[in-house]
Amino acid sequence: MWFWANVTGSFLEEDHSFNLDEVSVPEIMQILTLILQIAILLVIVLLHVAYATYFERKIIGHMQVRMGPMLVGYHGLLQPIADGIKSFFKEDVVPAQADKPLFLFAPVICLVTMLTSLAVIPFAKGWVLADINIGLLFIFAMSSLASYGVILAGWASNSKYTFLGGMRSMAQVISYEIPLGLSLVGVMMLSGSLNLTAIVNSQGNSFSSMYLFPQIIGFFVFFLAMLAETNRVPFDLPEAETELVSGYITEYSGMRYALFFMAEYIGMMVMASIGTTCFLGGWNGPFEVPFFPPLWFILKVYGFIFFFIWIRATLPRYRYDQLMALGWKLLIPLALLNIFLTGLFKILVH
């Protein structure tokens, strides 16, 4: 955020002519700057979310020998906007038997936690809202909290399918949080930090120094756990359409449905960002781009999202118990093995 820092910095210098309290002005300006940065980040991310849906529909469409959205705007380019407007003006139905406060609150939990985890992601050198020491842990905490939204949605709807969806989600999140966390322990050991910027910096600037190569097992576990964590195919059990109608979002409509949808896509982006930061070297690319620092970061994140979509177009869905078996019997042992190997490697090198 150097650009905004510069702008606000020069703005501050001009503002000194006003006879305000000299101590409070920088503090107020700092807060205002931060709010401005947050607002800009939110707008950009939400636009990205809108167009990630377009991206997904177009890619899946072409993989499935059809066109995807074509009618709204040139090649359907305005489709996400139209969808947004539509869901905004749709009636917000609350089922009579639902637990109303929880029902209304659940999508907000999902969205807010997902948005919060954006704060610690470094989009480029210095482009991070909160450069805290426990960035990685913070993201895990937030994505665990998001599952409360899903469980509460399933519970509060007071419907059979949503309840089953919520239960599935609970079991799935608990099972896959563990390998997700363990898979990144190797990265933490190599970089010696939980700060995402430090992790990127420790990977250096070259292709071969990416953690993808020494942590290939960790990356494999991380990728599968990431799919499960974001409820994507082949682990989309909580919202398995052909089994549970729409799972936990069966009773939701209009904007609240859209909030879940946005949370899912932001979740995808956050997970893809962690993957990019921890394994693919973050914002570092094959050559420096002078005009747009986060270019490589965004390209890598969209590469991840493309894989998400590709998998969705290809694979069938796991069964509930098979999902559990995969998580506990394959991914967790693999992640532990990875930690062991990384530790062994570190001891041998030193």
Place this chain on the structure above:
Amino acid sequence: MITLTDTQTIDVPVQSGEEDRYHLKMGPQHPATHGVLRVDLDLDGETILTCDPKVGYLHRGFEKLAEHRTYAQNIVLTDRLDYIAAMSNNVGYCEAVERLLAIEVPERARMLRVMVCEMSRISSHLLWLATHALDIGAMTVFLYCFREREVLLELFAELCGARLTTTYTRLGGVRQDVTRSIMKKLDKFVEDFPACIEEYETLIDTNRIWLKRTIGIGQVSAEKALDLCLTGASLRGSGVDYDIRKHMPYAGYEKFEFDIPVGETGDTYARYRCRMEELRQSNFILRQCIDMLPPGPVLGKDAPDLVMPIRAANKLEVDVPAKNALITLIEDRDVFMEGDIYVATEVPKGELGFYFISDGMGRPYRMHIRSPSFIHIGALSTMAQGAMIADLIAIIGTLDVVLGECDR
């Protein structure tokens, strides 16, 4: 003592009293119950304790309705039985009535019937594969299948004006002869189709998740399958070699060369393999149809049918003999024999049988339809015992039921 294999999970014993069960009424408006099937489930977690299919949401009273309509008029009812393979039903019905009324069918019409039967078998199996794969979560197969199915439906539309409710056959033949353009398009389809089957197979045939979701799911032994009266690919998947086209040929099937694919294990995967092979065999039969199609009329001399308008338009025979007119079906009671008959044909879903009791009135005194879907739904509760919800969806898919046929 519990011993575990790879596929088993540990079942923690819980009290199985009423209060611990989760009652779920799945359907009739559930996306995966293939129409309006309702399944009442008692669940322990996600494991199915009891499964009770409820049918009747699409009941239209065809069997009763048929008693008030002439034999020729009833053909349109058969379209609405299994609306995915209407041609097969048309043929099955006409074969039965022709045997009852002793009507001769010309050679070309018989061959055309085989042709449309196999086309409808392919289109029905494609829809089965599409929805079965979609139920298990493979979305792309769905659209690939519809791409090929579209070609066949367009051909049906060109042949008889309708894509689904075809009413193509007539007592004593078929409605219209094929045109050269249809044969050309069909030839191209038959040429391209084997490559398409391979394309579907690359997506799911050896896919680990697909194998995990289908192998050992809904397993029925050969004896059990016979006890449950399964027919068609659902029976052949269990290793019973029974196909009416081969064992009791009708419409000239004896002249064709084809194999009956038979599975071994009787699980969902075996049935899937059977149907995929059947697609290839049907394509092979279509190829033979194109090569062997004999010239000649497509409607018999003594066909009591609605041919009047066509003949008048073609100026072939303006003076239609009264015997051939539809009106004779109602008025001239001597034409029809008394007695009863059961004729079964092999439709894509299994054995479709028509049972008629005739009192010589020109209308069936009683028409009973032995529809495979109805009997297959009866097997559902046995097959889904102890399975999970996701398996139930796979089992409904593998039985290939159509509720229009089940409820009639």
